[in-house]
Amino acid sequence: MTDRIPQVLTIAGTDSGGGAGVMADLKTFQMRHVFGTAVVVAVTAQNTVGVQNFVSLSETMVHDQFKALADDFTIKACKTGMLADAEHVRFVVHNLKKYHFGPLIVDPVMIAKGGAQLLADDAISVVKQALLPLATLITPNIPEAERLSGQTIKNRSDMQQAAQKLKQLGAKNVLIKGGHLASQAAADYVLLADGRSLWLETPRFETKNTHGTGDTISACIVAELAKGYDLLTALKTAKQFIYASIANPIEVGHGHGPLNLWAYTDGYQEENDEI
Numbered sequence: 001m002t003d004r005i006p007q008v009l010t011i012a013g014t015d016s017g018g019g020a021g022v023m024a025d026l027k028t029f030q031m032r033h034v035f036g037t038a039v040v041v042a043v044t045a046q047n048t049v050g051v052q053n054f055v056s057l058s059e060t061m062v063h064d065q066f067k068a069l070a071d072d073f074t075i076k077a078c079k080t081g082m083l084a085d086a087e088h089v090r091f092v093v094h095n096l097k098k099y100h101f102g103p104l105i106v107d108p109v110m111i112a113k114g115g116a117q118l119l120a121d122d123a124i125s126v127v128k129q130a131l132l133p134l135a136t137l138i139t140p141n142i143p144e145a146e147r148l149s150g151q152t153i154k155n156r157s158d159m160q161q162a163a164q165k166l167k168q169l170g171a172k173n174v175l176i177k178g179g180h181l182a183s184q185a186a187a188d189y190v191l192l193a194d195g196r197s198l199w200l201e202t203p204r205f206e207t208k209n210t211h212g213t214g215d216t217i218s219a220c221i222v223a224e225l226a227k228g229y230d231l232l233t234a235l236k237t238a239k240q241f242i243y244a245s246i247a248n249p250i251e252v253g254h255g256h257g258p259l260n261l262w263a264y265t266d267g268y269q270e271e272n273d274e275i
């Protein structure tokens with residue numbers, strides 16, 4: 001039997017509200033025609049208004065989930081999201097070194113849209129020292145890039161400088177998401193391993209429904225890499241996917257609503273039929 005469907009993995013926290021974290025990742029994987037699996041690091045009680053509570057899983061549960069997947073699946077690409085604290089970052093790093101899950105996208109989730117802290121302060125240095133050097137691509141938003149690079153980011157030139165610093169920390173490729181920058185465009189900066197750089201840009205769509213945008217764009221990149229596309233093609237597809245998901249809003253909940261993952265169409269089905 002052949003592995004016709006690429007299998008991918010998210011290592012993150014759940015969102016009971018279904019818009020971010022593991023749930024957003026699995027929904028994105030499904031929409032992008034790959035088979036999604038998950039190692040749950042933390043469980044949040046969360047909705048579109050905010051995070052009410054969360055608990056992280058035991059060391060054994062984290063290790064056992066990794067082993068269960070490694071024993072049975074051929075994972076082509078993976079990502080990390082909410083990792084809770086320093087201890088859990090170390091558990092995850094241990095497993096990422098032990099097993100081969102393909103290219104790793106590190107989405108260094110720190111603070112939820114509603115303000116809840118999803119990564120303890122003591123974890124930042126562990127992320128920098130132990131996780132970043134394993135990353136094929138790191139995808140911080142502006143506050144996360146500021147924290148990791150140790151510089152403030154107010155404009156595009158600051159984004160470019162910060163990306164160089166993140167590369168020096170060991171991430172092979174860098175995507176700094178510009179959603180939090182006050183600008184008319186939604187402009188993200190890409191610095192590639194070979195030194196090439198570019199801006200990925202769409203119009204900014206005015207909406208409060210942007211819960212899970214960071215999770216969704218990184219999950220889409222994982223899916224495209226698993227299907228065999230090169231990183232630049234994966235990044236461009238993911239940027240179009242996220243724009244369509246934001247610019248065709250659905251109304252769910254009373255706070256920052258989730259994205260419309262049905263909005264993007266790219267003819268993937270026809271392409272697939274020819275295989």
Ligand SMILES: Nc1ncnc2c1ncn2[C@@H]1O[C@H](COP(=O)(O)OP(=O)(O)OP(=O)(O)O)[C@@H](O)[C@H]1O
Nearest residue numbers: 141177178179180186204205210211212213214215
């Ligand atoms: N209003 C918007 N219109 C269009 N694109 C947007 C908008 N807001 C964010 N984006 C895009 O969505 C992607 C995620 O960006 P953002 O900087 O918001 O990440 P994030 O803070 O990690 O997301 P989140 O915290 O919601 O998960 C980027 O490509 C960004 O440019």
Ligand SMILES: Cc1ncc(COP(=O)(O)O)c(N)n1
Nearest residue numbers: 013014020021112113211212
């Ligand atoms: C489990 C989990 N992971 C990530 C986010 C970030 O998403 P957002 O910034 O849109 O709240 C979240 N809220 N919850």
